[in-house]
Amino acid sequence: MTAKLIDGKAIAQDIRNEVKEGAAKLREKGIVPGLATVLVGSDPASHKYVAMKRKACAEANIESFHHELGEDATQAEVLELVQGLGADPKVHGILVQLPLPNHIDEETILNAVPLSKDVDGFHPLNIGALAMKGREGDFIPCTPNGCIELLDRSGTTIEGANAVVLGRSNIVGMPVALLLVKRNATVTICHSRTKDLADVVRSADILIAAIGRAHFVSADMIKPGATVIDVGTNMIDDATRKSGRRLVGDVDFAAAKEVAGAITPVPGGVGPMTIAMLLQNTLRGAERA
Amino acid sequence: MTAKLIDGKAIAQDIRNEVKEGAAKLREKGIVPGLATVLVGSDPASHKYVAMKRKACAEANIESFHHELGEDATQAEVLELVQGLGADPKVHGILVQLPLPNHIDEETILNAVPLSKDVDGFHPLNIGALAMKGREGDFIPCTPNGCIELLDRSGTTIEGANAVVLGRSNIVGMPVALLLVKRNATVTICHSRTKDLADVVRSADILIAAIGRAHFVSADMIKPGATVIDVGTNMIDDATRKSGRRLVGDVDFAAAKEVAGAITPVPGGVGPMTIAMLLQNTLRGAERA
Numbered sequence: 001m002t003a004k005l006i007d008g009k010a011i012a013q014d015i016r017n018e019v020k021e022g023a024a025k026l027r028e029k030g031i032v033p034g035l036a037t038v039l040v041g042s043d044p045a046s047h048k049y050v051a052m053k054r055k056a057c058a059e060a061n062i063e064s065f066h067h068e069l070g071e072d073a074t075q076a077e078v079l080e081l082v083q084g085l086g087a088d089p090k091v092h093g094i095l096v097q098l099p100l101p102n103h104i105d106e107e108t109i110l111n112a113v114p115l116s117k118d119v120d121g122f123h124p125l126n127i128g129a130l131a132m133k134g135r136e137g138d139f140i141p142c143t144p145n146g147c148i149e150l151l152d153r154s155g156t157t158i159e160g161a162n163a164v165v166l167g168r169s170n171i172v173g174m175p176v177a178l179l180l181v182k183r184n185a186t187v188t189i190c191h192s193r194t195k196d197l198a199d200v201v202r203s204a205d206i207l208i209a210a211i212g213r214a215h216f217v218s219a220d221m222i223k224p225g226a227t228v229i230d231v232g233t234n235m236i237d238d239a240t241r242k243s244g245r246r247l248v249g250d251v252d253f254a255a256a257k258e259v260a261g262a263i264t265p266v267p268g269g270v271g272p273m274t275i276a277m278l279l280q281n282t283l284r285g286a287e288r289a
Numbered sequence: 290m291t292a293k294l295i296d297g298k299a300i301a302q303d304i305r306n307e308v309k310e311g312a313a314k315l316r317e318k319g320i321v322p323g324l325a326t327v328l329v330g331s332d333p334a335s336h337k338y339v340a341m342k343r344k345a346c347a348e349a350n351i352e353s354f355h356h357e358l359g360e361d362a363t364q365a366e367v368l369e370l371v372q373g374l375g376a377d378p379k380v381h382g383i384l385v386q387l388p389l390p391n392h393i394d395e396e397t398i399l400n401a402v403p404l405s406k407d408v409d410g411f412h413p414l415n416i417g418a419l420a421m422k423g424r425e426g427d428f429i430p431c432t433p434n435g436c437i438e439l440l441d442r443s444g445t446t447i448e449g450a451n452a453v454v455l456g457r458s459n460i461v462g463m464p465v466a467l468l469l470v471k472r473n474a475t476v477t478i479c480h481s482r483t484k485d486l487a488d489v490v491r492s493a494d495i496l497i498a499a500i501g502r503a504h505f506v507s508a509d510m511i512k513p514g515a516t517v518i519d520v521g522t523n524m525i526d527d528a529t530r531k532s533g534r535r536l537v538g539d540v541d542f543a544a545a546k547e548v549a550g551a552i553t554p555v556p557g558g559v560g561p562m563t564i565a566m567l568l569q570n571t572l573r574g575a576e577r578a
Contacts (some may be wrong), residue, residue, distance in 0.1 A: 135396075
């Protein structure tokens with residue numbers, strides 16, 4: 001392996017430790033940072049994610065308030081719950097675990113989260129601020145912000161770099177592209193409709209892979225020495241595992257690490273950063289309150 | 290000249306005629322589309338722009354309500370004026386001519402324009418919607434939307450094209466980049482900090498030049514056959530003119546037209562589109578009201 005491994009688990013732990021300290025200081029002043037988690041329905045993955053987030057809160061001196069509604073909860077019930085949390089002064093951040101059941105309109109629910117508690121950073125006003133010079137939103141979305149932290153804390157220079165973002169989703173691709181523009185990178189947003197995609201990707205000094213396809217980025221698509229941040233979380237069959245499956249990224253890690261200058265593994269790269277940035281956002285919300 | 294000339298004046302006139310027809314139909318239903326213009330101070334260019342906009346309104350069956358405040362108007366006075374227009378049912382669009390005098394906070398004033406009357410399209414919620422899949426803002430900013438119209442009405446294929454946006458301003462570069470992503474182009478946002486800028490620009494099937502420097506883009510930076518939209522409006526010295534000055538774009542038009550496949554002139558390209566799209570936005574505001 002020639003690439004430097006960007007250890008997301010260790011970097012995330014550093015941030016969690018920083019948050020823990022910050023939260024302890026706030027508690028000394030009588031403010032207990034609080035995150036409300038809202039879970040609707042019985043999706044096992046969602047239950048697992050929320051449990052992880054609550055555990056991380058506990059470790060970081062952040063109180064969490066968990067609210068669970070059944071699969072058959074009405075939109076009005078979910079809305080009332082979120083509005084109540086919006087008005088609760090003990091709650092500094094509200095996390096509505098997605099996806100919501102199909103009969104509930106996601107946009108309506110998310111718009112009910114007050115801007116000052118939008119720790120996920122997905123409110124259109126927070127996204128709008130990312131796209132505007134001279135504006136600052138209340139919160140930056142967690143996974144995109146985590147990608148920037150991985151670049152910064154691994155010593156990658158963003159300013160002036162050619163950054164290619166593969167994928168343009170609302171939750172990763174587009175916001176991370178906007179953050180990179182703010183940091184003076186030259187940014188190319190490419191996607192499934194891009195012509196000569198391999199050539200475009202090969203021009204990247206910084207590659208953010210967020211297209212959601214297992215091993216989509218092969219080693220020959222990577223510029224030698226590039227920094228590669230792999231946001232993908234794809235399950236593939238693997239008969240050697242007890243579960244019969246294995247988590248892989250959007251990048252063919254085994255081959256890419258021989259070409260890239262620095263690279264994140266999957267798991268253990270971007271994944272742990274999302275929770276760390278959520279904790280950081282919650283602390284910031286509490287500091288402002 | 291080998292490039293097809295994209296005649297912004299003619300395309301803008303087509304749109305103005307469409308708006309005029311739409312406004313006439315609305316008047317038959319008893320609704321008179323109305324645009325309020327707010328001018329603070331004595332900047333001669335601003336006075337000229339507002340006069341042009343009001344004349345265009347009159348020609349397009351749109352009523353305009355003009356409000357002028359002196360250079361020494363207080364922020365509270367401007368705010369009260371804008372709030373009053375926000376509440377006035379005869380007003381479907383509010384145009385605050387920028388720049389405002391230095392002692393007035395632009396963000397505060399613009400945030401007082403109700404979203405439903407933000408015909409300039411600069412409210413962060415409207416910009417946020419541009420950056421998000423599945424969201425639609427109330428209005429699209431005029432000049433960026435004008436660039437897209439020029440591409441569409443000149444027969445340029447946006448989907449799958451490599452589009453390069455030179456400049457990342459809030460009013461042109463960034464929003465036009467977001468619109469191009471929504472239309473499935475592969476979009477590169479470059480700027481003064483970009484390394485090897487000529488190479489990046491040369492990869493463009495569609496080039497949007499909005500960097501604000503006279504003749505910055507030379508012919509050798511243009512891919513043969515590319516469509517070039519020149520947003521620049523720069524004044525340069527010209528002894529052959531009575532005024533001693535001449536308006537030029539960001540592109541060296543005389544040389545570029547021998548390389549490009551299609552190109553907008555300056556003046557007569559993007560310029561006329563801004564007012565046309567403002568009228569279109571005002572009509573849409575009135576149709577919704």
